[in-house]
Amino acid sequence: MRVRGDKPAGPYRHSRQRERILELLRDTRAHPTANWLFDRLRREFPRLSMGTVYRNIGILIEQGHLNRCAFGNAFDRLDANVRPHYHFLCDRCDAIIDLDLPIDRTIDTWLGKAGGFVVRRHDLEFRGLCPTCASQA
Amino acid sequence: MRVRGDKPAGPYRHSRQRERILELLRDTRAHPTANWLFDRLRREFPRLSMGTVYRNIGILIEQGHLNRCAFGNAFDRLDANVRPHYHFLCDRCDAIIDLDLPIDRTIDTWLGKAGGFVVRRHDLEFRGLCPTCASQA
DNA sequence: GTTCATGCAAATCGTTTGCACAATG
DNA sequence: CATTGTGCAAACGATTTGCATGAAC
Numbered sequence: 366m367r368v369r370g371d372k373p374a375g376p377y378r379h380s381r382q383r384e385r386i387l388e389l390l391r392d393t394r395a396h397p398t399a400n401w402l403f404d405r406l407r408r409e410f411p412r413l414s415m416g417t418v419y420r421n422i423g424i425l426i427e428q429g430h431l432n433r434c435a436f437g438n439a440f441d442r443l444d445a446n447v448r449p450h451y452h453f454l455c456d457r458c459d460a461i462i463d464l465d466l467p468i469d470r471t472i473d474t475w476l477g478k479a480g481g482f483v484v485r486r487h488d489l490e491f492r493g494l495c496p497t498c499a500s501q502a
Numbered sequence: 503m504r505v506r507g508d509k510p511a512g513p514y515r516h517s518r519q520r521e522r523i524l525e526l527l528r529d530t531r532a533h534p535t536a537n538w539l540f541d542r543l544r545r546e547f548p549r550l551s552m553g554t555v556y557r558n559i560g561i562l563i564e565q566g567h568l569n570r571c572a573f574g575n576a577f578d579r580l581d582a583n584v585r586p587h588y589h590f591l592c593d594r595c596d597a598i599i600d601l602d603l604p605i606d607r608t609i610d611t612w613l614g615k616a617g618g619f620v621v622r623r624h625d626l627e628f629r630g631l632c633p634t635c636a637s638q639a
Numbered sequence: 640g641t642t643c644a645t646g647c648a649a650a651t652c653g654t655t656t657g658c659a660c661a662a663t664g
Numbered sequence: 665c666a667t668t669g670t671g672c673a674a675a676c677g678a679t680t681t682g683c684a685t686g687a688a689c
Contacts, residue, residue, distance in 0.1 A: 378663045378668050390582035396598040397580055414671045419654060422580065432581045434589065435572065443534055443559065444569045445527035452571065453619060461533040481633035482590060489626045496618035515643055515688045551646045556679060
């Protein structure tokens with residue numbers, strides 16, 4: 366029996382709302398928020414709800430049509446190591462590990478020269494298995 | 503006149519709670535959450551409140567003693583470009599720009615060999631001024 | 640004694656979910 | 665017609681804030 370919140374057993378059906386969400390996202394390079402989609406689509410679907418937007422975003426990501434980028438406002442972790450450094454995030458144990466790789470500043474200047482950007486800093490994070498989890502796999 | 507939520511006009515005063523927050527964060531490499539600090543410190547300050555934790559985190563960040571890393575679990579911005587690519591975030595106009603830099607996979611294998619990590623992917627984001635804002639500065 | 644910091648509770652923001660009804664295949 | 669998708673509203677978790685009281689200088 367199918368329970369609340371579970372993925373459907375059968376294939377996804379067609380939905381006009383989901384179709385338009387993907388179209389809108391493919392037509393822009395602005396990396397919109399869920400709320401932007403909601404405002405934009407309410408013109409076409411006056412009774413649209415946020416639940417529908419979020420549910421469809423989830424499905425589209427699962428289908429590989431979208432990526433989510435979480436720059437910022439989410440769940441914060443704190444770090445008293447204020448020297449610049451990179452991070453490794455373990456997929457299995459959720460550890461966040463400071464790396465002591467050298468910071469490569471040459472890439473910043475390259476980006477500035479090539480594209481007209483003024484680069485103040487860059488952040489690099491790796492994901493995968495930390496040494497402990499990797500040795501248990 | 504000083505209004506609610508504003509920074510104090512004078513210098514920050516000493517606070518035992520803030521002192522302990524910084525001590526705890528300097529004693530760990532686990533990149534704790536605000537809630538971890540709260541649980542941990544309630545033993546010493548039974549009447550501690552979350553408001554105090556968050557306010558002090560903000561002050562410590564402003565003083566340069568802490569960094570906040572947002573490795574979000576939540577949706578934030580969406581991207582229909584599902585090919586791997588890097589991002590540039592403009593400090594002034596908040597634009598998020600897809601970069602077509604080549605993805606450098608060599609660094610993944612290096613990290614695996616050197617430290618025993620299994621690297622599945624990496625994310626690289628730059629911050630600074632986008633070409634448009636840079637030309638106006 | 641001035642004003643910054645705290646505790647508490649309520650408010651806020653983005654996101655998720657339960658449920659009854661509508662749409663799809 | 666079996667089951668997925670929707671709208672609505674309420675629930676949620678992390679964070680922020682108003683306000684009266686307590687602590688620092």
